[in-house]
Amino acid sequence: MDIIAHYEPLLKQYEKDDGLVILEAEEEPGTKVGENYMSVVIRTRITGKRGNGSPYRKAFMRKMLPQNSLFAKICNSNELFRNEAYFYEKIIPHLGPFGPDCLLAQPEEIIMEDLGARDFKIYPRRKMLDLEHCLAVVQTLASMHASSLNLKLKSPEKFHELVAPLYEIIARKDDNYSLGILYEGGLKFALLSMESIEERTPEVERATNFLRGYCDKVMDVMTELLTPSTDNGRYWVITHGDTWNNNILFLHDAQGKVAQVKLVDFQVTRHASATFDFIYFVYASARLEVLQNNIDELIDTYEQFFIRDLRKLDAPNHDLEVLARPGWFKDEIRHYGLFGFFGALIVIHAMFAEEDKTMDLVDP
Numbered sequence: 001m002d003i004i005a006h007y008e009p010l011l012k013q014y015e016k017d018d019g020l021v022i023l024e025a026e027e028e029p030g031t032k033v034g035e036n037y038m039s040v041v042i043r044t045r046i047t048g049k050r051g052n053g054s055p056y057r058k059a060f061m062r063k064m065l066p067q068n069s070l071f072a073k074i075c076n077s078n079e080l081f082r083n084e085a086y087f088y089e090k091i092i093p094h095l096g097p098f099g100p101d102c103l104l105a106q107p108e109e110i111i112m113e114d115l116g117a118r119d120f121k122i123y124p125r126r127k128m129l130d131l132e133h134c135l136a137v138v139q140t141l142a143s144m145h146a147s148s149l150n151l152k153l154k155s156p157e158k159f160h161e162l163v164a165p166l167y168e169i170i171a172r173k174d175d176n177y178s179l180g181i182l183y184e185g186g187l188k189f190a191l192l193s194m195e196s197i198e199e200r201t202p203e204v205e206r207a208t209n210f211l212r213g214y215c216d217k218v219m220d221v222m223t224e225l226l227t228p229s230t231d232n233g234r235y236w237v238i239t240h241g242d243t244w245n246n247n248i249l250f251l252h253d254a255q256g257k258v259a260q261v262k263l264v265d266f267q268v269t270r271h272a273s274a275t276f277d278f279i280y281f282v283y284a285s286a287r288l289e290v291l292q293n294n295i296d297e298l299i300d301t302y303e304q305f306f307i308r309d310l311r312k313l314d315a316p317n318h319d320l321e322v323l324a325r326p327g328w329f330k331d332e333i334r335h336y337g338l339f340g341f342f343g344a345l346i347v348i349h350a351m352f353a354e355e356d357k358t359m360d361l362v363d364p
Contacts, residue, residue, distance in 0.1 A: 003025040003027065003044060004022045004024075004025050007022055007025060007044065007046060007060070007111075008020070008021070008022045010103045010104055010111065011046070011048075011103070013103075014101070014103045015050070015056075017050055017051045018051060019050065019051020019052070020048060020049070020050050020051055020056060021048050021049055022046055022047070022048040022056075023047050023048045023049065024046075024047040024048070025044055025045070025046055025047075026044070026045045027042050027043065027044050027045075027062075028042070028043050028045075029041070029042065029043070040063070040064045040065075041061060041062070041063050041064075042061070042062045042063075042064070043059055043060070043061055043062075043114055044059065044060050044061075044062055044111075045057075045058075045059045046058050046059065046060065058113070058114075058117065059113075059114035059116070059117040060103065060111055060112065060113060060114050061100070061111070061112050061113070061114050061115075062109065062110070062111050063081075063084075063109070063110040063111075063112075064108060064109050064110075065078055065081045065107075065108040065109070078107070078108075079167040079169065080167070080169065080267035080268060081107065081108065081110075081267065082107045082167065083166055083167050083266065083267050083268065083269060084105075084110060084265070084266045084267045084269070085105040085106055085107055085109075085110055086105070086165055086166065087166075087266040087269050088102040088105040088110060088112070088266070089102070089105040090162060090165075091162060091163075091238060091269070092266075094147070094148070094151055094162065095144055095147045095148055095151075095238065096143070096144070096147050098140065098143070098144045098262065098263050099112075099262060099263050099264060099266065100112040100113045100114075100115050100262060100264060101113040112264075115249050115262055115264070116249075118251065119251055119252075120249035120250065120251045120260075120262055121249060121250055121251075121252075122245065122246060122248065122249055122250075123245060123248070123250060125245045125246060127287075128245070128285060128286060128287040128288075129245065129285050129286055129287060129290070130287055130290065131287075131290050131294050131297075132257070132258055133250060133258055134281075134282065134285070134286050134290055134294070134298055135297070135298065135301050136250065136258040136261050137243070137248055137261055137281060137285075138278065138281070138282075138298050138301050138302045138305075139261075139301060139302075139305045140261040140263065141240070141243065141274070141277050141278060141281065141302065142274075142301075142302045142303075142304075142305035142306040142309065143305055143306075143309045144238075144240070144263070145237040145238070145239070145274045145277070145306060146237075146305075146306050146307075146308075146309035146310045146313065146315075147309065147313070148237045148238035149235060149237045149310065149315070150309075150310060150313040150314075150315045152236075152237070153315055153316055153319055154315075154316070163238060163270075163271040166269060166270055166271065168226065168270060169268060170183070170219070170222050170223060170226060181219070182346055183218045183219065183222060183342045183343065183345070183346060184216070184218045184219060185346075186342065186343075186345035186346035187211060187214055187215065187218050187342060187345055188215065189345070190211055190345045190348075191208065191211040191212060191215065194207055194208040194211060195208060214338075214342075218342055221338055221339075221342075222338075222339055222342060225272075225273070225336055225338065225339045226270075226272060226339070234319075235274075235319075235322075235323065235332075236271055236272055236273055236274075237271070237272070237273075237274045238269060238270075238271060239269060239270055239271075239272050239273075239274065239276050239277045240263055240266060240268075240269060240277050241266070241267070241268030241269050241270055241272075241276070241277070242265055242266075242267065242268050242280075242343075242347075243263070243277045243280055243281040243284070243285075244280070244281065244284040244285050244344075244347045245284070245285045246265075247263060247264050247265040248261060248262075248263060248264075248285070249261070249262045249263075249264065272336075272339075273332055273335075273336040273339070274306070274329075274332065275329070275332045275333045275335075275336040275337055275339070275340060276336065276339050276340050276343075277340070278298075278299075278302060278333070278340065279333060279336075279337045279339070279340025279341055279344070280339075280340035280341075280343045280344050280347075281340075282295065282298060283340065283341055283344035283345075283348070284343070284344040284347045284348055286298075299329055299330060299333070302329060303328070303329045306323070306329070307320065307323060307324050310323065
């Protein structure tokens, strides 16, 4: 591929500068092994000049559908990739700047800005996230969810047309392979880990019995939780679907405090309960002390920002009254939280894997 010829017309449109010229384009791997399992990611550094003669230097991330990855084929990566391309092209313009700017969104290729060039960084995954970073993420999720719900409540037909093309990889209506089998495996591996603990305290026994009760039932439970009924789907939102550490980037201010959060990898975005993102995130990425001491604070913060943004967007008053009812989000968690929990059981192994033990899932 001629990288310059590929990028130049895209950048002219993106920068609104017909005189922009690329002089040099350099490529390098965009992620480390174990950081991206469903795509090939390449960083492209562009050097050129604008139409007015001033220098132009920027970096972009190019994601491509892997051709030889066995894991990607098993997981129907082509469908996941189409989900993400569709999200960038059609959905995120309705939600707001929760992800990177996108130059190109096609079923086999996505080109977006390199957030690292703006000093956004992924928090070291094995350290897990402290309270400050967790609070920033749940605030961002609440705002994104509120934006989608506002669209749904005000323009339900437009909203349902918008989410209809999204591919579901668990509650499938066809005979193709379902990624849900990985969730079954995640629970069984977690159960083996719990059974291997030698000190059988009452807490360990309760956790072990809880997991054992869902053996061979995970896919049925998740499919049920993904099936809306007339009384439980009104306040479902557009979820990210994969809110763990590697898909979250942080911008810090001069004092080292979190200034902004961006999300990437929208491959399993879906119309579902907001709790899918929330529970998945806290179990997959929060430090143990945060889970033990601050879970109520995280829930309260989510509710506060969710309602705040819905009010800012002038959402219907009767819906605001329902959503502002004390305990509404906790009730949602009780009903739907298992979905996010099952998802976290898969990704938690990747969180703690040593750098040299992670899988390179793209064959040479």
